[in-house]
Amino acid sequence: MRLLFVPLLAAALVVVPGPAASAAQIRVTSLPALQSAMDKANPGDTIVLADGSYSAGSTLSIKRSGTGSAPVTIAAEHTGKATITGSKTFSFAGGVHNVVLQGFKFRNGAALSVPAGASHNRLSRNDFQLTGDGNWVSVNGDDTEVDHNVFQNRTSQGVFLQILGPSDAMAQNVHVHHNYFYNHQFSGDNGGESIRLGLSNHQSYSAHAVVENNLFEKADGDIEAISVKSSDNVIRYNTIRDSKGYIVLRHGNRSTVEGNVLFGSGIRFHGNDHKIVNNYVANSGGRAIVFGSGDEADSGPTSKLHDRPDRDTVAYNTLIGSSSVIDGDGGNFKPKDCVVADNIVKGSSGTLVTLPSGSTVKYEGNITFGGTAGIPSRNVDPKLVKDAAGLYRLASGSPAIDAGTGSYPYAAKDFDLQARTSPFDVGADEYFASGTTRVPLTKADVGPAAS
Structure with missing residues (x-):
């Protein structure tokens, strides 16, 4: 069951809705939860990481694709407020397409x-x-x-x-x-x-x-x-x-x-x-x-x-x-x-x-x-x-x-x-x-x- 995130996102985050049956806005508060949400993402989904500082000790793998009209968006909840530290970062898998990494x-x-x-x-x-x-x-x-x-x-x-x-x-x-x-x-x-x-x-x-x-x-x-x-x-x-x-x-x-x-x-x-x-x-x-x-x-x-x-x-x-x-x-x-x-x-x-x-x-x-x-x-x-x-x-x-x-x-x-x-x-x-x-x-x- 998806957790729907109802409040509006920051103005810099533009969400392009996908098909009504699948698109969701998902808010996460940890890197493991972020990885889990990315692993299940569907076209049109927006996954936001709450404000804070997060130490990445393992790679954050982006494996799921969007479409031209319904990208998968992975974003800071507020631009510049989610900081990635540590020794690792995001990684795009080969063949991944129509993903936005933002903020x-x-x-x-x-x-x-x-x-x-x-x-x-x-x-x-x-x-x-x-x-x-x-x-x-x-x-x-x-x-x-x-x-x-x-x-x-x-x-x-x-x-x-x-x-x-x-x-x-x-x-x-x-x-x-x-x-x-x-x-x-x-x-x-x-x-x-x-x-x-x-x-x-x-x-x-x-x-x-x-x-x-x-x-x-x-x-x-x-x-x-x-x-x-x-x-x-x-x-x-x-x-x-x-x-x-x-x-x-x-x-x-x-x-x-x-x-x-x-x-x-x-x-x-x-x-x-x-x-x-x-x-x-x-x-x-x-x-x-x-x-x-x-x-x-x-x-x-x-x-x-x-x-x-x-x-x-x-x-x-x-x-x-x-x-x-x-x-x-x-x-x-x-x-x-x-x-x-x-x-x-x-x-x-x-x-x-x-x-x-x-x-x-x-x-x-x-x-x-x-x-x-x-x-x-x-x-x-x-x-x-x-x-x-x-x-x-x-x-x-x-x-x-x-x-x-x-x-x-x-x-x-x-x-x-x-x-x-x-x-x-x-x-x-x-x-x-x-x-x-x-x-x-x-x-x-x-x-x-x-x-």
Whole structure:
């Protein structure tokens, strides 16, 4: 006989009812009772763990699946009020699908993993601050959603969130959004990324992941806050501030980096056929956009070397720095058949675009100001004005208005997500006398408490 839990749950917990004959809301007050309830769960059931701190000495196994319209939900009764400590954590069985794990505070030593073969599962509104090393959360299952979590306060090597898959493929269609990545302070040279999307030996596999609307602050565990090592991904609308970590397309091809707002950070890329469009990057030290070094012409499927940038497009971005605002890392294999078009590049001294000699890059429609251009461009004041959110936008009368020269239909929405009118304005911002303007993400927009 099921124990029905009648009182309303916290607002962050959304219960999708299953068939009337089977769906239930079940409240438990111990981990053994939680395991028992999970072992009997039916589609549409919601199991909530009462507020408190619980030491997990054995694995909490999730073996029962829901459906697309009636997931199994395993949740803290109130978001952030049920804390998991101890040496173990939840474990998704292979093949489990349509399960939501929601609202827990993880202060335990074991990493959480969604295995290959498990699909359409969701990690939502959790707080991860683990005591163990390694990768804290690993996603290897297709169609996993990771949203409204916080990953915070780490000093050891390893990543907050690893997305990979089976040995011969990438997890497909993983969606990572509205998470808060905060304070990764690993002091080593490598291996402290906030998100790692793939590995070098997975670079040729398409993932079709979307990483969007996440906030990164103090992402200092690695020079790569988001490290992409797979193909065909979208990294968009994220905010990075107060961090040394960049968005980096380290391995793989055909990814899009779009509409991100970066302060003191930047975008670096290797590989082929990437689109870097509509981003706002303000880096007082320069190097807002970096064409990565080429140690080989084209990486093999298991190579760990740096692939030459080929046929990559950098268009309709607003880039603000000092000198070398668009830069290159060199290497024996220089950027080849790339495009830098219709960007605003504003500096304060020196040469603004400093790609290595021997690069083959098409330049068109760029506006440079505040230093020596270093490329064919219109060297003219773009008339940027700072808005209330600290973003420099086009002012009325800017020479950037209606000045776009190239045809780049994938840049048809500016970084405010407003439809551009032809001819497009140069830079990330399409000028409108009035309308909705975007602001950088803050803590209120992401994490467990956000709407």
